[in-house]
Amino acid sequence: MTTVTTSRYDDVLERYDAVLGLETHVELGTVTKLFCGCSTAFGAEPNSQVCPTCLGLPGSLPVTNGTAIDYSIKIGLALHCDIADWCRFARKNYFYPDMPKDYQTSQYDEPLCTDGYLDVTVDGETFRVEIERVHLEEDTGKSLHVGGATGRIHGATHSLVDYNRAGIPLVEIVTRPVRGTGHKAAEVARAYVTELRDILRDLGVSDVRMEQGSLRCDVNLSLMPKGATELGTRTETKNVNSLRSVEQAVRHEVERQAALLDAGERIVQETRHFHEDTGTTSPGRSKEEAQDYRYFPEPDLVPLAPPAEQVEAIRASLPEPPSVRRARFAGANGFTAVDIDQMTNAGVIDLVASTIDGGASPTKAKGWWLGYLVGRANELGEEVTELAIGPAEVVRISALEDDGSLTNKLARQVADAVLAGEGGVDEVIDAHGWKVAGEDELIAAIDAVIADNADTADKVRGGNLGAVGPLVGAVMKATGGAADAKRARELILEKLGQS
Ligand SMILES: [Zn+2]
Numbered sequence: 001m002t003t004v005t006t007s008r009y010d011d012v013l014e015r016y017d018a019v020l021g022l023e024t025h026v027e028l029g030t031v032t033k034l035f036c037g038c039s040t041a042f043g044a045e046p047n048s049q050v051c052p053t054c055l056g057l058p059g060s061l062p063v064t065n066g067t068a069i070d071y072s073i074k075i076g077l078a079l080h081c082d083i084a085d086w087c088r089f090a091r092k093n094y095f096y097p098d099m100p101k102d103y104q105t106s107q108y109d110e111p112l113c114t115d116g117y118l119d120v121t122v123d124g125e126t127f128r129v130e131i132e133r134v135h136l137e138e139d140t141g142k143s144l145h146v147g148g149a150t151g152r153i154h155g156a157t158h159s160l161v162d163y164n165r166a167g168i169p170l171v172e173i174v175t176r177p178v179r180g181t182g183h184k185a186a187e188v189a190r191a192y193v194t195e196l197r198d199i200l201r202d203l204g205v206s207d208v209r210m211e212q213g214s215l216r217c218d219v220n221l222s223l224m225p226k227g228a229t230e231l232g233t234r235t236e237t238k239n240v241n242s243l244r245s246v247e248q249a250v251r252h253e254v255e256r257q258a259a260l261l262d263a264g265e266r267i268v269q270e271t272r273h274f275h276e277d278t279g280t281t282s283p284g285r286s287k288e289e290a291q292d293y294r295y296f297p298e299p300d301l302v303p304l305a306p307p308a309e310q311v312e313a314i315r316a317s318l319p320e321p322p323s324v325r326r327a328r329f330a331g332a333n334g335f336t337a338v339d340i341d342q343m344t345n346a347g348v349i350d351l352v353a354s355t356i357d358g359g360a361s362p363t364k365a366k367g368w369w370l371g372y373l374v375g376r377a378n379e380l381g382e383e384v385t386e387l388a389i390g391p392a393e394v395v396r397i398s399a400l401e402d403d404g405s406l407t408n409k410l411a412r413q414v415a416d417a418v419l420a421g422e423g424g425v426d427e428v429i430d431a432h433g434w435k436v437a438g439e440d441e442l443i444a445a446i447d448a449v450i451a452d453n454a455d456t457a458d459k460v461r462g463g464n465l466g467a468v469g470p471l472v473g474a475v476m477k478a479t480g481g482a483a484d485a486k487r488a489r490e491l492i493l494e495k496l497g498q499s
Pocket of ligand 1: 033036037038049050051052053054055167
């Protein structure tokens, strides 16, 4: 009897179609806020970058930051959107302590950019993600809940509010429902955010640091039974703050929703929190409808009406898209399209490029990042770009492998020690005495092994070359793995008259 084991996630996607929706917020890298002259610098003393306008004090009036408009148009054009020749800001009314005006200045039925798309590729298959809208709004402040164990409001003794972030320009990029991704739903979600991040970085409109919140993603997901025509009820997982988490959030919601649907229960339309530590989601508030926000056009601001010449000038200034740059990189280094896909989606393409620039061969650079360090990052629960090892260290380790100073096994031990924060490459090699055995040491070890394994050595002398393997193994063992196995084999054959 054959048993086929599939993961729960794969099993679910045999029976259901996942429908994704991604809402990405990106903080623009303007020097000043959207409607006032306050600084947007990250990490300043709380409430040191505020003024009457961004605190919403009575009588203050907003003035729109022209650079934020240009950046938004840039983003819209890079995503193949139509740019409105006339649109307005709107007030989104709701009360929250981190929003002192009691409304957020946003855009509602008149967004600046509409109807675009972004193509992403997973394992050689291209998926077109349609963009419904790109609009400009102001960010809110930040609440800090103190005294509890989790940093969440539940269990806290008091809360503090920092308004430095209030009024920082924020662009929201909303996709249409993404269907037809099959088993690749989670990978497509991650690939989309990865591609979007790379585009935004190349445009120079944001520092796109997910860990600092300048790029944040809400992941909407619903399931529909195969063959169904009506969309299922969706959940919205808020503020997913790393690429890895985007993928995990999709996987978790797919499995969670399927378990409920399989049990005949219904999905509650709600926002959910993502937990980085467990890769799971938990319920937040039930989702408001648009009418709950009482949107109306912002009376304190003039409409936005970017002239066609301005839009065309921005279009002409766009950098080449990352996909074109990557194709050139592939050609220059002999990588295939699948190599490029894998490196892009694992988030290591820039690391591989820097490693090659530093002098490593393309094969080595790709092998180290994709074949080893991505796996280590996953084990450590870290983003590969945040590891304690970077291109400079990989270049050095590769060079030591190439000149025979490190075996493959030792090289990985060195990498692990650097990852563990033990120091730089040469430092950890010195500290551990990890050097490949020199020729003299190797010959001494071979002589001892031949003396101890006379029968096996005789077989090799007699022409049975298959018997050399155990001898090489014994030499590797005797040198603690610090020998070059290929060289050891050559020397043994030479000594036994078989070279
Ligand atoms: Zn201000």
